[in-house]
Amino acid sequence: MISLLLASMMMVGLLAACGSSSSGNGEAAPGDEGKKAEEQVTVEFWTISLQPTFNDYFNKLITDYEAQNPNVKIDWKDYPYDAVLNKLMTNIAGGEAPDVVNLNTELANQMGTKGALVDLNQELTAEQKAAYFPGIYSSTEMGGQAYALPxxxxxxxxxxxxxxxxxxxxxxxxxxxxxxxxxxxxxxxKEKTGAYGYIFTMEARTLLEENLPFLSEDYKKATFNTPEVEEYVNENLQLLNDGVIPKDIINYDKQVQYFASEQVAMSLSSSPFINKIKTAAPDVYEKMIAVPSPVGKAGIRYSNTMNLVVPAATSHKKEAVDFAVFVTNAANQLEFSKIANTLPSTVETAKDPFFSENDGTLEGVAKTVSAVSLDKAEDFYIGVESAKDVNQAVTKALQTIYLNGADVKKTLDEAEAEVNKILGD
Structure with missing residues (x-):
């Protein structure tokens, strides 16, 4: 589910020069001695865990781009999620950072706050920026700067x-x-069947979903230690104590087990959950239906977006930005969504019948009911370099209360002190 990927986000700064290569002898082209040959540029493009499954798609996409831009060569490299950080750090240290990189929102924002990424608000036209859903585009926009293309x-x-x-x-x-x-x-x-009602998410983002205070506007101070938050936490504790939601569901496999064994009636999850249930309990899969996820008081649905960023030190900024725009344009996102079962970040793509029509299967319905929520989508992020530590501190405090019965006020006091220390470091 989405929370799993959010929990695995990493921190790193990109503070090095780009290692892209370029060639071109600078001599006059044959038959046109008054002009220099156009410089040939190689743009190094990194993705995360997309090979070999999507090789055909990307090979065609790259071939099309190179045909339209004969002076540009795309060097596509793909790395496992767990290996990206070390590989990126190694290349940075060696002065060979890539030109266009696939990153999640939290990592893109953290790198952007270090001045390591190109401000795309300065590079894109108003029309280009308007191509993306505002809530998703603005998820990497801070202080007037945009650090990524969704x-x-x-x-x-x-x-x-x-x-x-x-x-x-x-x-x-x-x-x-x-x-x-x-x-x-x-x-x-719970009252009528004895089963748990739904699976609960014990993460820091739940406070923001309910429009509760979290951090000050300048991200320098914790603001979540309030009577409002205490009341919200106590309401959830009551649900746990009444058996409306199960406690031991932090582990994803445990969530699958509860739903597959019909111990819980509802689960907020994503498309891969379907295959898990289909494999574990085909009879329960036949009973499943998919509906839009409920919203909290903030009226938003947190998405899980992969983005493209351009390192600020690139010597091929124009080509890198142009390629990133090409990869994320409406037509290319539509083709990728069709083969990868993902949702697009572009408004025009989402209008395609592919996202509004389905074959009546659970998989098809899940796609359409999630697509209609794109206009309410935002990525969860905290606009500070220490975002991961802040998120973990608050999540840990909530889990300590919900799972271990820790005193609410005392735990919030301790979490507030810890977060303020993190923000002050």
Whole structure:
């Protein structure tokens, strides 16, 4: 699910010169001695875990781009997610950083705050920027600067066990649209069936989803230690204590196990969850339906977006930005979505019938119900270099309360002190 990827985000700064190569002898071209041959440029392009599954797509995309830009050669390299950080650090140290890099939102923002990335607000036209969903584009926009072009994304879906929902006297055709309604459904499911209502996310981002205070506007001070947050946490504790939501579901496999064994009726997750249930419990898969995820008081749905960034030190900024725009344009995102089962970050792409029509299968419905939420999508991020540490500190505090029954006020006090220390370092 999306929370897993968010939890795995890494921190690093990109503070080195680009290692792209260029050639061109500078001599007059044959038959045109008054002009110099156009400089040949190699743009090094890094992606994360996309080879070999999508080789055909990227090979064609690169061939098309090079045909349109004969002076540019694209050198595509792909690395496993867990290896990207070390590889990037090694190349940085050796002065050979790539030109265009595929990064998640949190890492892109952290690198951007160090001045390591090109400000795309300065490079793109108003029309080019308007091509992307505003909430997703602005997720890497801070202080008037935009650090990344959003690429492919994903949004959570609420999966229901139709049998359990109906057994509880609820209508799956009118599913919960808000977190408050989700809680009400969960209580009724518990009361009528004995099953847990839904699987709960114990992460820092839940505070922002409910429009609760988190950090000061200048990101220099924790602001989440308030009576409002304390009340929200206590409400969730009551749901846990009443058996509306299970406690031991931090592990993704455990969440799959609960849903597959029909111990829980609802789960907020993403498309890969479908295959997990289909494999583990084909009979439960037949009972599953997908509906849009409920929203909290902030009215947003947190997406999980992969982006393209351009290192500020690149010697081929124009070509790198142009290629990044090409990769993320509406037509190319549509083709990628069709083969990768991802959602696009571009407004025009999402208008295609591919995202509004489906074959009636669970997979098809999950795609369409998530696509309709793109206009409410934002990526979760904290605009500081120490974002990962802040996120972990608050998440750990919430989990300590929810799982271990720790005193709410005391734990929030301790988390506030820890976050302020992190922000002050």
């Amino acid at each position: 690429w492919y994304t994903g949004l959570p879906v609420l999966f229901l066990n139709k049998d359990l929902v109906e057994k509880a006297g609820l209508n799956p055709d009118t599913p919960p649209q808000t977190k408050q309604e989700l809680n009400e459904w969960g209580r009724q499911i």
